[in-house]
Every structure is written in structure tokens, then in C-alpha cells.
Amino acid sequence: MKQVPGRKVGIKDVADRADVAVSTVSHVLNGTAPISPEVRARVLEAAGTLGYLAKRREKATIAVLRSVMLAVPSDTLPHNEYNLYSWTLLSRLMRECERRSIRVVPVEVDQPNFSGSELIAQARAAEVDGILLLNDDRRELLQEIAGSGIPAVLMNGEDQEMQIDSVTPGNRFAARYATNWLIEQGHRNIMHLTWEGRSTIRRRRDGFLDAFRANNLSLETAYVHHAEGYLPDLGGAAIERWIAKHEGLGGITAIFCAADNLALGAMTALRNAGYAMPRDVSVVGFDGVALGEFTAPSLTTVSVPLDHMGTAALHLLEQRITNANAALPAHRLELGCRLTIRGSVRTLP
Template sequence: MKNEQGRKVGIKDVADRAEVAVSTVSHVLNGTAPISPEVRARVLDAASAIGYLAKRREKAAIAVLRSVLLAVPSDTLPHNEHNLYSWTLLSTLMRECERRAIHIVPLEVDRPRVSGARLVERARAAKVDGILLLNDDRRELLHEIAEARIPAVLMNGEDQEMQIDSVTPGNRFAAQYATNWLIQQGHRSIMHLTWEGRSTIRRRRDGFLDAFRANGLSLETAYIHHAAGYMPEMAEAAIDRWIERHEGMGGITAIFCAADNLALGVMKSLRRNSFAMPEDVSVIGFDGVALGELTSPPLTTVSVPLEHMGNAALHLLEQRIVNANTVLPAHRLELGCKLTIRGSAQTLTSR
């Protein structure tokens, strides 16, 4: 971080901006002496404003974390239009590791299916500082990693026994928020299109039902409909089946999809069956991948902060390494999502 003159900022710059002595800044940042709340707030505001706090943390992170084993399922690696969620998460993580000079040792966990013991063995052989595990939240795998007491963080997955640290989107809360928005727009007969996925996908279903309960609505009009999987063609087939069985939408005015991929298939089926969006049926996705901006109409979706998930996982890993001699409980970090409203959903009463 540099100031306007191109010089690197330091503790003296913080002192000048806060109008205090350099020693006061040192005491505030290191907690070495009691400082009044007003002065402490002024120093921290100044340090934050000129980027000094971020600089201190970054330097500490680089010193703590030198190498990680990145364990990923093989289907997350290809870059294609239906894998943008995992690919975006991984690419932002890789860029952050490159920026920090953190060495990555890759390992595919499903070719062949890797046990927790094998994963730990590979991590120790590579002499890494810790493990980052993406998506794979098999109970036995997580148990073996936890038993080895090696620093590890699960990304985009749930450790239901809370044995290791994890970071994931706030799936349940975000799904409730999106469904609540539809209810506020006047929708009452809403479908949640999902598939038999991992627990993270089930949380989205839970949030969908939570919204009905919170609004005092009957669950009889909260329809759970399953596709065979998360690919668009599977969603298309699922909606085709629904339309054929009900000779139309059966009163459904909105479809909340558990993934953007499903929403793409839903929109294709609705168009082919002569349903207009959003005039006849509103559609909402979940993920916030770039393709949603290019659909017709543009897809309303729950946007997941994928660009922050990798950095959050690295921070959890750093904290675990720093406190290696302390028995700490596992942390589950859920990142807030936002609803990105576009043209595929509208107020029911405006029809």
C-alpha cells in the first residue's frame, strides 16, 4: 500500500493521520497499553483508511501459510458453462494463493476415491501447512482428517459433526430470503426445483420451506419437485413432466431453483411449452454465475460471494495454524448472499 506520493505507508503515516504519537499507534495496534476508546477508534480508523491494517494482516498471512494441499473432486476442474460455480471459486482461490506466494499441491479425491487417511498421508509427504478440501463432505473422510489433527478447512460443504473448520454460503438463510421476496411479490403457489444433492443443497430446500412458515402460509402450496441432477437438461425434463402431469403449471406462479443450471433448463422448458417469463411464471436461480446475465429474460438469482470464499478459507487455515497448540472448537463460517433481481421474476399483481 502506497500513499499519494508513491511511498509505502507505515506507522508514522497512521500517527500523522490520527494526530497522535507514533508510540500511541504502536500501543493501540499491539495492545501493549490502555488507550482511551476515543483515541483508539481514531487510530484504527486512520490505519484502516490508508490501508495499513490490511497490509499488516497480509504480511502475517504470508509468513504463516506457505503451502497447502488442495483436494478437489475431478468434476470441478474443467472450465465449461455448467461448472462455473466451482471453477470460479477455484480460480479466485488460485489467484489469491499466487498473490501470497502460497504453494499449492493438487489432489483429485475421486480418481480413485481417496480416503481421509490417504489424503493426510499425501499432505504429510508433501510437508504442507494444511489442507483445503472442496465440496467433498463425506463423514468418514472428514473424521479421518480431524483424527490426524492436521489444519484443514472444508470449502462449500458441511461437516455435520463439526470436526473441522468449514466455509460455505449461507444457503438456508439465502433461500429463505429469496422465497420471502417471491411471497412479498404476491406469489403463493411456488415450486422449489432441486435434486438429491449434498447437505448444502438440502439447506436451500429447508430455507424455501422456512419462508412459508415465517409468513404463516400453508406448506400445501410449497411444492418440492426433483430433477434427476443439476444439469440443465435434467431440469428441462423435470418441468416437462410436471406440465404433462398437470396439463399446465397447475397453479404454480413462480419457480425457485436450487442452482442456476436448473434455472437454465426450466427457462428452456417454459419457452418450449409457450409459457412467458415472467408474465406467466417467475423464475429465480441460485449461484449468481455469469450466464444468468445472458439469458432471455436475464435471470434473477441468489448471488453467492464466490470471490470471497477462498480467501475466507485461507484465513481459517491461518488461524488454525497460529493456534496449533490450543484446543479450539471447529468454526463454521457462512457467507452472506444477495438477491440479484433481473427480468425473470416480477410482482404477481402486475400481471
């Protein structure tokens, strides 16, 4: 069957393409009768090819989720070169909400005297279907949200008590993968440049150390070095302290940074100290924000799927609303990251 542009695809079109009865398509899509695996596969393939599955899913989404409260720290709202991670995540989320006609009610959670009870009160007053919380994984705040009974999803954070749903990058696995790749390139003396951040940042440190253990390498050459924060100038200052203390690089051949911001600052400090990258030292970032493409050399980094995190959070929220009476356990969804290899790393002989 040839699809006519502009014409709505219906269940009969799926049946014709799969060469089955309309009732068979209905049973497959609704799970109302046993169907052979061969016929089921044929129906699903036809429905997917014609775009019927996507339209059906989209229609159900709009019906389930009409409005959300978006609770964010204030420093994520302005668009600047230092908060590209959160800003990119939020812009993709807002675009998806606009596409689905989901009303968004923003609120800043780090205002003076703002508590979990205030957030809950505002959510009830706005009559939202659920709450999306970004970055803020304070235990007391999560407990109050969980106790309210309002469906909620934490984005880019960890609920240590698993009381509400959450979606986050697979920080530990991605850091292990990146460090393991550095080890495969011949690096053994590697610095992990990080800061005392939230648990999501500590997971990146954990993954860094995991890679050394997995390769039976001594942790004595896995150097964890702390900056005072995640901004580029603080990353640069940390590298300057290291160079001054060791009167050089101290034997390290690679630096794996817990954020691209740190990597940008580290590269500036290294360049100012007379070191060439990657000839003298290799550098890897984490986040995959756009600035890494324009550094010299271009920055190898762990790219986080920011385009998908908001969509995944909305999906978790929909599941929670749809199964409101099922007492489902909290879900923690970790999204896979990928290593974007550019020019800032060299293979050792």
C-alpha cells in the same frame, strides 16, 4: 500528512496522522496497554486510511501460510458451462494464493481407491501447512482429516460433526430470503425445483419451506419437485414431467430453482411448452453464475459470494495455524448471499 507515492508507510506516519506518540500506535495495534476509545479509534482510522493495516495483515499472512493442499473433485477442474460455480470459486482462490505467494498442491479426491488416509499421506509428503477441501463432506473423510491434526478447512460443504473448520454460503437463509421476496411479489403457489444433493442443497429446500411458515402460508402450495441431477437438461426434463402430469403448470406461478443450471433447463422446457416468462410463470435461480445475465428473460437469482469464499477459507486456515496450541473449537462460517433481481419475475396483481 501527505503520503508520497511509492514510499512505504510506517508506524511513525500513522502516529503523525493520528497526532499521537509512536508508542501509543504500537500499544493500540498490539493490544499491550489500555488506550482510551477516542484515541484508539483515531489511530485505527489513520492506520486504515494510510493502508498500514492492510500491509501489516498481508505481511502476517505470508509469514503464517506458505503452502496448502487443495483437495477437489475431478469434475470441478475443467472449465465448462456446467461447473461455473466451483470453477469460479477455485479460480478466485488460486488468484489469491498467487497474490500471497502461497504454494498450492492440487489433488483429486474422487479417484478410485483414494481415501482419507491417502490424502493425509500426500499432505505430509508435500509438507503443506494445511488442507483446503472443496465440496466433499463425506463423514469418513472428514473424520480422518480431523484425526490427522493437520489444519484443514472445508469449502462449500458441511461437517455435520463440527470437527474441522468450514466456510459455506448461508444457503438456508438465502433461500428463505428469495422465497419471502417471491411471496411479497404476490406468489403463493411456488415450486422449488431441486435434486437429491448434499446437505448444502437440502438447506436451500429448508429455507424455501421456512419462508412459507414465516408467512403463515400452507405448505400445501409449497411444491418441492425433484430433478434427477443439477444439469440443465435434467431440470428441463423435470419440468416436462410436471407439465405432463398436471396438464399444464398446475396452478404454480413461480419456480424457485436450487441452482442456476436447473433454472436454465427449466426456462428452456417452459419456452418449448409455449409458456412465456415472466408473464405465465416467474423463475428464480440460485448461484449467480454469469450465464443468467444472458438468458431471455435475464434470470433473477441468488448470488453467492464466490469471490470471497476462498479468501475466507484461507483466513480460517491461518487462524487455525496461528492458534495451533489453543485447542479452539471448529468454526462454521456462513457467508451472506444477495438477491440479484432481473427480468424473470413479475409481481402478481
